[in-house]
Amino acid sequence: MRNLLMKVNYDGTHYDGFQTQPQGNTIQDRLEQAILHLTGEALKITASGRTDAGVHAYGQPFNFMTSSQIPLERWCLALNARLPQDIVVTEAREVPLSFHSRRGAKRKTYRYTINGNRFPDPFQRRWQHHHPVKLDIPAMQKGLTHLLGTHDFTSFASRKSTKTSHVRTIFEAHMEIDRSMCRPDSVDQGVIHTYITGSGFLQHMVRIIMGTLIHVGEGKYHADKVADILAACDRAAAGPTAVSKGLALWSVEYDEDGI
Amino acid sequence: MRNLLMKVNYDGTHYDGFQTQPQGNTIQDRLEQAILHLTGEALKITASGRTDAGVHAYGQPFNFMTSSQIPLERWCLALNARLPQDIVVTEAREVPLSFHSRRGAKRKTYRYTINGNRFPDPFQRRWQHHHPVKLDIPAMQKGLTHLLGTHDFTSFASRKSTKTSHVRTIFEAHMEIDRSMCRPDSVDQGVIHTYITGSGFLQHMVRIIMGTLIHVGEGKYHADKVADILAACDRAAAGPTAVSKGLALWSVEYDEDGI
Numbered sequence: 001m002r003n004l005l006m007k008v009n010y011d012g013t014h015y016d017g018f019q020t021q022p023q024g025n026t027i028q029d030r031l032e033q034a035i036l037h038l039t040g041e042a043l044k045i046t047a048s049g050r051t052d053a054g055v056h057a058y059g060q061p062f063n064f065m066t067s068s069q070i071p072l073e074r075w076c077l078a079l080n081a082r083l084p085q086d087i088v089v090t091e092a093r094e095v096p097l098s099f100h101s102r103r104g105a106k107r108k109t110y111r112y113t114i115n116g117n118r119f120p121d122p123f124q125r126r127w128q129h130h131h132p133v134k135l136d137i138p139a140m141q142k143g144l145t146h147l148l149g150t151h152d153f154t155s156f157a158s159r160k161s162t163k164t165s166h167v168r169t170i171f172e173a174h175m176e177i178d179r180s181m182c183r184p185d186s187v188d189q190g191v192i193h194t195y196i197t198g199s200g201f202l203q204h205m206v207r208i209i210m211g212t213l214i215h216v217g218e219g220k221y222h223a224d225k226v227a228d229i230l231a232a233c234d235r236a237a238a239g240p241t242a243v244s245k246g247l248a249l250w251s252v253e254y255d256e257d258g259i
Numbered sequence: 260m261r262n263l264l265m266k267v268n269y270d271g272t273h274y275d276g277f278q279t280q281p282q283g284n285t286i287q288d289r290l291e292q293a294i295l296h297l298t299g300e301a302l303k304i305t306a307s308g309r310t311d312a313g314v315h316a317y318g319q320p321f322n323f324m325t326s327s328q329i330p331l332e333r334w335c336l337a338l339n340a341r342l343p344q345d346i347v348v349t350e351a352r353e354v355p356l357s358f359h360s361r362r363g364a365k366r367k368t369y370r371y372t373i374n375g376n377r378f379p380d381p382f383q384r385r386w387q388h389h390h391p392v393k394l395d396i397p398a399m400q401k402g403l404t405h406l407l408g409t410h411d412f413t414s415f416a417s418r419k420s421t422k423t424s425h426v427r428t429i430f431e432a433h434m435e436i437d438r439s440m441c442r443p444d445s446v447d448q449g450v451i452h453t454y455i456t457g458s459g460f461l462q463h464m465v466r467i468i469m470g471t472l473i474h475v476g477e478g479k480y481h482a483d484k485v486a487d488i489l490a491a492c493d494r495a496a497a498g499p500t501a502v503s504k505g506l507a508l509w510s511v512e513y514d515e516d517g518i
Contacts, residue, residue, distance in 0.1 A: 087381065122345045122346065
């Protein structure tokens with residue numbers, strides 16, 4: 001038996017998230033079908049975590065135990081040939097039998113992308129939240145700093161969260177502005193990427209953070225209100241849940257060397 | 260009567276090119292339908308040129324005469340509300356009645372994009388030719404320099420070309436390599452953009468140039484063979500026509516100030 005760790009990129013537009021659902025239209029279902037097709041093994045994969053419907057991923061780790069003897073270097077091509085074009089496996093390696101891609105994850109980074117330009121981008125529209133309203137980026141950055149550190153993030157969690165603790169740690173967070181597609185004239189404010197790195201994330205956490213920060217950017221909330229929202233431990237205190245299409249799992253880090 | 264010049268970005272994946280076709284699934288048809296819907300005018304637009312089925316564009320100019328009194332600043336939003344999401348009008352301005360977006364075009368730039376990484380990119384796959392074969396980029400760049408200047412490009416034109424002259428001028432051509440999505444390990448060679456600027460282009464010209472350059476990059480042709488191919492004035496001398504999805508009209512320039 002081997003424990004294989006793989007990484008997968010996917011455009012989540014047409015899927016109901018990562019984790020298996022009864023109707024079967026998930027990334028996990030597609031991966032497990034491809035593995036079944038390739039090896040004949042009806043197995044369950046373990047991922048670094050869930051993603052919501054419509055959320056994307058770059059290099060999301062998943063692992064599974066297999067008795068297949070297929071050489072390591074052939075797995076990616078063989079699985080990609082059996083996967084739809086919007087799901088691409090990019091890495092495969094053998095890891096110790098004890099490795100677990102969810103329990104072992106130490107740091108996860110999500111990226112949320114707002115297209116702040118006047119018009120949507122027909123090429124990138126599936127993974128950008130088009131929001132052509134003037135945003136005060138320094139205020140949003142200031143709001144973001146209130147989330148750094150270890151806090152109870154109940155205000156930024158879905159009411160449907162079933163977790164016993166909502167305490168999580170945000171290690172890093174920053175914003176980057178890409179002006180490469182701005183028209184020279186113009187009121188375009190660029191494509192705004194927000195990167196948030198934490199120990200783990202609650203359901204809808206990044207999207208509620210972003211909905212709240214957009215309110216800060218629009219001047220509806222003062223940047224320091226983010227601290228009050230956090231202290232309230234009440235979902236009703238925070239802003240709306242930003243649309244899922246702007247969100248991508250950006251990276252997952254492990255303690256183990258080279259993983 | 261006003262002469263309006265507009266610019267349009269489109270993901271050409273699902274269209275039969277720019278110019279009107281009997282079956283009606285073209286960018287021009289969609290734009291004219293949106294204008295009809297908005298103004299009630301069944302008019303014909305003039306574009307800077309055609310694009311083939313599956314080819315994309317960034318800022319392709321088109322113009323038309325209208326008696327509509329809709330203020331200039333309202334046209335883009337009004338048309339975009341009536342267009343599919345993969346076609347976006349980004350600029351509208353009034354130009355002299357004598358302006359003609361095809362006849363007035365002095366320089367056109369096309370960009371052809373090859374994804375040379377081992378695996379396709381699920382996010383950019385619709386506008387990249389995935390070609391994970393090792394390419395000799397310096398040889399391709401050398402091949403490209405043989406095309407600079409004024410030549411008869413019959414070898415690089417579709418046999419269906421109906422033009423009386425195949426003499427065109429290439430002003431500039433260069434390649435750029437984007438390694439931002441390469442995996443660190445790895446045999447990935449990056450995303451390779453080739454930009455070609457000329458006075459005008461024959462049917463399939465950029466795609467045949469790229470099919471030929473890919474043969475150079477693979478070592479099937481010596482870089483200097485490009486000069487021989489050009490001199491042959493025979494389509495059979497050149498390489499294959501590269502797939503349309505990698506091609507985008509990148510910019511069109513006019514002599515007039517500010518257009």
